[in-house]
Amino acid sequence: MQPHQLTHAEEAAILDTCNEREYQSLPPSQIVPRLADKGLYLASESSFYRVLKKHRQLNARLAELGMLMSHSRPRVSNDNPYSESLFKTLKYCPKWPAKGFRSLIAVREAVYERAKSLNPRRWAGDIRNWEVAGAVSLNPGKLQEIERNKQAA
Numbered sequence: 532m533q534p535h536q537l538t539h540a541e542e543a544a545i546l547d548t549c550n551e552r553e554y555q556s557l558p559p560s561q562i563v564p565r566l567a568d569k570g571l572y573l574a575s576e577s578s579f580y581r582v583l584k585k586h587r588q589l590n591a592r593l594a595e596l597g598m599l600m601s602h603s604r605p606r607v608s609n610d611n612p613y614s615e616s617l618f619k620t621l622k623y624c625p626k627w628p629a630k631g632f633r634s635l636i637a638v639r640e641a642v643y644e645r646a647k648s649l650n651p652r653r654w655a656g657d658i659r660n661w662e663v664a665g666a667v668s669l670n671p672g673k674l675q676e677i678e679r680n681k682q683a684a
Contacts, residue, residue, distance in 0.1 A: 534652045537578060545573055545582045559583065567639040572646035575659070636661045 537545075548554060554562045559579030566573060574582075583589040643658035 535655070537574060537582070541574060542582050545579055546586060546588070548573060549579065549583060549588065564639065567642045568635065570638070570642050572642050574653075632663060636663060 548566070549559075549562060554565070557565075559576050563576045563579060573579075580589065639661045640658065643661075647654045647658055
């Protein structure tokens, strides 16, 4: 057994968590941060993926949600103005942190630092990078287009 390898109990805890009602339809990339928000660290995101793959629970996690298939956007329900308007509601949700997500990131970082100090053999390097990525765009334009749009506005 490798010194950083998960124990059977740790693997079982990952499976149990992933199969809880709250997480059963989510991928590890969403489960791990949610656990960190609760102050919990079970294993790295890649370990979650390995355990789910080993137990054949990875492939069918977001496809079994009962949505009708669409040729243009697989696994997305049919677009309609009512569902699209919900995105605006979510975007302006009063539950989002008033001062942004910096405090949330600090909590996650503390959880990982504590996990690393409790089990240093499991960590080959630094903890997960929780820094905010910055501005994100769905369809980033070319620099010239962006400048033209700024000038036109």
